[in-house]
Amino acid sequence: MDALVEQLLSGLPAEALIVDPDVTASYAHDMAGFCEAGAPAVVVLPRTVEEVQHVMRTATALRVPVVPQGARTGLSGAANAVDGCIVLSLVKMDRILEISPVDRVAVVEPGVVNAALSRAVDEHGLYYPPDPSSWETCTIGGNIGTASGGLCCVKYGVTAEYVLGLEVVLADGRLLRTGRRTAKGVAGYDLTRLFVGSEGTLGIVVKAVLALRPRPPRQLVLAAEFPSAATACDAVCRIMERGHTPSLLELMDRTTVRAVNRMTSMGLPESTEALLLCAFDTPGAAADLAAVGELCTEAGASGVVPADDAAESELLLQARRMSLPALETVRPATMIDDVCVPRSALGAMLEGTATIAERSGLTIGVCAHAGDGNTHPVVCFDPEDPDESRRARASFDEIMALGLELGGTITGEHGVGVLKKEWLARELGEVGLEMQRGVKAAFDPLGLLNPGKLF
C-alpha cells in the first residue's frame, strides 16, 4: 500500500477510499468535451468536515494535488483530474442541516443536490432560485464552485447572490469561516464571494449558508416567433427598457427549434428564425405578458402566443430545457460556448455568430438567456474528422473573441476550467491576471488545489 493511501486511511474509513483504477478513472472528468484529464491516484468520499481536513492535511504533507468534485456536471473541465491527484468528491456530504423560514436561510453541506434543496425549501413556502439545467443532479457545492446560473437569472441572479456564508477547509487543512447568516454584514473583506466561482482552487467548501426567497406564483410563459434574430433581440431590448421584470427571457434560434422538434414531438414553429420565451411569476403576470406581447409585435414578431395556464407554460419551458440535448444530436459532438454580452449587444452577437457559422461551414445552433445577454452557441461537429474538429475549435474561439469585442465576457455561467484558461488571460489582461494569481497564492501557496484550472 502506498504512503498516500496509508496516510489517508489513518483518518478515513476504508469505504471512503477508492483505489481501483477502473473505478477511479470514472471520476476523471466532468461533462465538458475536449478537455485534458489525468488519472487520479485515489478518490476519497468523506462524510465529515474532519475527514476533509484530514485529506487536506495529508495532501499538504505529501504535496499531492487535490481536485474537488461535485456531481461532475460542469461544462468547462474544472472538475477534471490531474495525474496522481486525490479526487475529493463531496457527494456524500449531502445533508440539509437547517431551513429557517424566518431568517430565510438554508444551511447545507456541499453534496446536496440542487433539486433536493429546491424541493425541501418549497415545503416551507420558500424558493432557492439558481436552476442550472443539470439541477436534478448537480450539487450545491459544484454550483458554488462555478457560480452557476440557469433560466431564472434575468430576475433572480446567479448562485453568487444566494451564498451568505461558508465554511471552507483550506489547503493546509485549517477551517475558515466566512460571511454570515444575517441579511447584511460588512465585517472585513468579502471572502465568501471570493470562493464563489473559484472552481475549487482556493479551498474546499464544506458548509454553506444560503439565502432563500418567498416562493413566487408559478410562472406564465409567452412564446413569440420572429422573422430574424435581430428583431427578436430588438424585442428583448424593448422589454427590458420599458422596465419589465420577467422571470425568464429566453431565445432559441431556428437550428435549435428544429433540433428540439426532431428529438421530441413538441411541434414548435419550424418557420421561425428565432423563438422568444418570456415569463412572469407575479400576481399580475397575465397583464405583464399582454404588454410584452405588444412590444414583441412592435419589434416585428410574426406571432405571439401566451400560454393559457401553468401546464402549457411548463411545456414551453421543457422545449427550452431540451435545447442543449437536442443540439447535441445534430452531429457526433458539440462544443458549448457561454459568451455573455451587454444586452444591447445581443443582436450583434447573434449576427456575428451566424457569420462565423457560415464561414466555418459548421452548424452552430444558439440558445440564449436573452434577458441576460448570455448566449450558448453550440458548435456541432464530427471529432473523427480532423478538419471539422479544427474548424470547430476555431469557431468556438472566434465566438469568444467576438464576445470580448462587444464588451462581454468569455463565460457568463459555465466557468473557465481548463476549456477557457487561455482566454481568461485575454479577458482579464496582464494586471488582472497578476492580481488573481496573488489571491491564489495567498490561499494556496503550494498550488495543490485544483492545479491547471483557471490560469
Place this chain on the structure above:
Amino acid sequence: MDALVEQLLSGLPAEALIVDPDVTASYAHDMAGFCEAGAPAVVVLPRTVEEVQHVMRTATALRVPVVPQGARTGLSGAANAVDGCIVLSLVKMDRILEISPVDRVAVVEPGVVNAALSRAVDEHGLYYPPDPSSWETCTIGGNIGTASGGLCCVKYGVTAEYVLGLEVVLADGRLLRTGRRTAKGVAGYDLTRLFVGSEGTLGIVVKAVLALRPRPPRQLVLAAEFPSAATACDAVCRIMERGHTPSLLELMDRTTVRAVNRMTSMGLPESTEALLLCAFDTPGAAADLAAVGELCTEAGASGVVPADDAAESELLLQARRMSLPALETVRPATMIDDVCVPRSALGAMLEGTATIAERSGLTIGVCAHAGDGNTHPVVCFDPEDPDESRRARASFDEIMALGLELGGTITGEHGVGVLKKEWLARELGEVGLEMQRGVKAAFDPLGLLNPGKLF
C-alpha cells in the same frame, strides 16, 4: 517645498493640492466620534484617472501612506487621516459617464453623490436602490468603500449587490479592471466584490459600473404601535415568515420616538414602546399592507395605521430618517452601534440592549432596519464626564459582544474603520484574520493604503 509636494506637482495641477495645515486639518476625519485621526501632509483632489495613478506612484516611490476619502460621512473612522499621509479625496471626480436603460447600468466616477445619481437615473425611469441616510451628500466611491446600506435593504440589498465592475488604481499606480458590464459573468475570482467594503485598503476605485433596476411605484407605509419591543419583533418575524417582501421594515423604540417628537412637531405616539414602519412599493401595496396590519395585530400591536397616500407615507419615512439626528440631541455625544443579527434573534438583541442600558445607567435609543435584523443602538453620553464616557464605551462593546453571541455581526453596514478593528478580530477568528491579511498583502505589499484601518 518638500519632496512629496514637489513630486505630486510634477503630475498634478497646483489647484489640485492643498498644503495649508488649517485646511488640510479639516480633511482629517469622517463623522465617527472617538476615533483617532492624524494630520495629513497634503490633500490632493485629482480630476482624472491619470492623476490618481500619479498620486499612487508618488506615494509608492516615497513610501507615503494614502488615505482615500469621499464625502467623509462615514461612521467608523475609515476615512480618518494618519500623520504625514496623502489624503486622496475623490470628490472632484464626479461625472456620471453613462446611463443605459437597455443594459440597466450606470457608469460613474467615484465622487458622484448618491442622490445625484438617484435623480439622474430616475429621469430614465430607473432606480439605484442603496440609500444610506447621508444619501444627499455621500459619494458612490464612499458607498463602495463601506458597502453602504440604507432603508431599502430588506428588499433591495446593499451597495455590493449593485457593483458589477470597477476600475481601480493599485498601490503602485497600475490600473486594474475588474468585473463586467454584463448581467452575468464568472471569469476568474470576483475581485469586484473584494473591493466593495474594503475601506480603501486594497486600491482606489476610479470608475464603477453599477446595476440599476426599473423604478418601482412610490411606496405606501403602515405604522404599527406595540406595547413592547418583543411583540414588535414577533411581528417582524411573522411578516417575513409569511413570505411578504416589504420595501422597508423599520423599528423605532420609545426613546427614539420621543427624541424625534422633541426635535420635530411630528406627534408620533409617545406611549408606544416600539413603532414599526412597514412599506411596499408594488402595484398591490394596499392589499399587502392590509395583510401586514393583520399580522401586526395578531402579534399584539395596540394600533395599526396605514398611510392614506404617498405624501403621508413620506412623512412617516421622515420620522424614521430623523431618528439618528434626534437621538444625537439626547446627550452631548453619541456612539452609534451597527450590530446585525439573524432576524429571528432581533427580539433577544433588543431585550439584551435594554438590559445593557439599564446596567450602564445611560440612555441607549434603538432604531433598527428590523427586516434585516440590523440594529443601531445609539449610546448617549457626556464626553466631559470620564465615568459616563467609560460606561458608554463599555456599553458599546457589550452590544457588539451580544450581537456576536446571537450569531450576528459587529457591523451590518457602517464598516469597521478604526472604531471596531479590535472587534473585527473577534468576529473573524484567527484563521479568518490571517486570510484577510493575506489578501491585503497581495494587493498592497507595502501597506500604504489606508493603514490602521480594518486590522
